[in-house]
């Protein structure tokens with residue numbers, strides 16, 4: 001078991017290598033009442049049972065749970081069981097669940113203790129660390145939320161045995177991202193025949209923890225975690241969310257690497273390494289040529305756009321992120337050609 005300290009609105013530990021089901025019991029010992037939020041599918045899969053002071057709150061699966069309606073039902077449940085400030089909420093599931101449970105905890109009684117027990121790779125290395133919680137709404141995806149850190153993030157890598165190959169690969173895109181922006185050793189580890197998930201999760205989580213500890217509310221440094229995300233978010237939207245977040249981010253990383261080659265001197269070999277590593281995990285590295293017009297419009301809606309200028313996170317070499325400011329639309333179109341199919 002290894003742990004990482006994260007500094008934020010409150011300091012907390014990310015513990016990698018716990019027994020996830022035992023952790024629920026431990027949490028129940030520390031609180032009078034615990035409300036565990038998890039998709040029904042995972043409640044069945046992991047045979048979760050209610051206990052003396054443990055109430056289960058089953059949710060729909062995936063993005064369908066990140067809604068105002070589900071949140072309202074959670075609040076009603078909190079009221080029904082009399083969940084007080086001394087009690088706790090647990091988010092058990094992928095990133096969608098920890099986002100939802102964290103936001104429920106942030107809003108119930110103006111904030112109560114919560115724990116994240118992520119079960120997907122994306123949830124372990126990305127969503128559960130960093131304190132961003134939230135839901136989707138009719139105004140858009142992830143626009144409603146709060147920075148509200150958990151008391152602990154408890155990671156049990158054995159849960160990944162039941163995760164689909166596609167979701168495992170999508171999570172791997174975020175792991176590879178951590179390798180490119182900060183820790184080149186990750187890039188060696190992902191090429192091993194036998195993957196050491198504990199080690200990969202520990203290293204990737206450490207990268208994210210370090211960054212968010214320095215810049216909790218994303219004033220600037222935290223943007224490095226968005227490597228591949230600027231185009232990635234546009235692709236996610238353009239695909240009407242048929243592509244997984246990690247799949248879209250993978251394509252976005254190849255684009256950001258190509259842009260970094262043009263503007264920041266990233267070597268051609270390093271650009272090629274992006275393609276190789278992502279393809280090893282069956283992740284896409286190109287996108288239809290005809291979608292550029294729509295993507296370029298979507299890019300202007302990115303949160304990093306300032307005065308109509310699109311900014312990208314690039315790398316000048318492996319482990320060295322850079323900000324690519326004021327990128328011209330003609331260069332963007334030229335670089336898109338390299339990833340178009």
Ligand SMILES: NC(=O)c1ccc[n+]([C@@H]2O[C@H](COP(=O)([O-])OP(=O)(O)OC[C@H]3O[C@@H](n4cnc5c(N)ncnc54)[C@H](O)[C@@H]3O)[C@@H](O)[C@H]2O)c1
Pocket residue numbers: 039041042045061062063066093094095096097099119120121122123126127128129130131132133142159160161162163164167170245
């Ligand atoms: N808060 C943040 O900083 C942050 C960062 C990145 C992503 N996110 C959010 O995270 C979500 C994406 O995360 P995700 O990919 O984990 O999505 P998800 O929660 O929808 O999980 C993907 C699928 O895997 C299933 N699953 C999870 N663990 C499993 C397991 N061990 N075995 C079998 N099936 C399992 C889920 O039920 C779901 O069907 C999005 O909502 C995104 O907005 C948040």
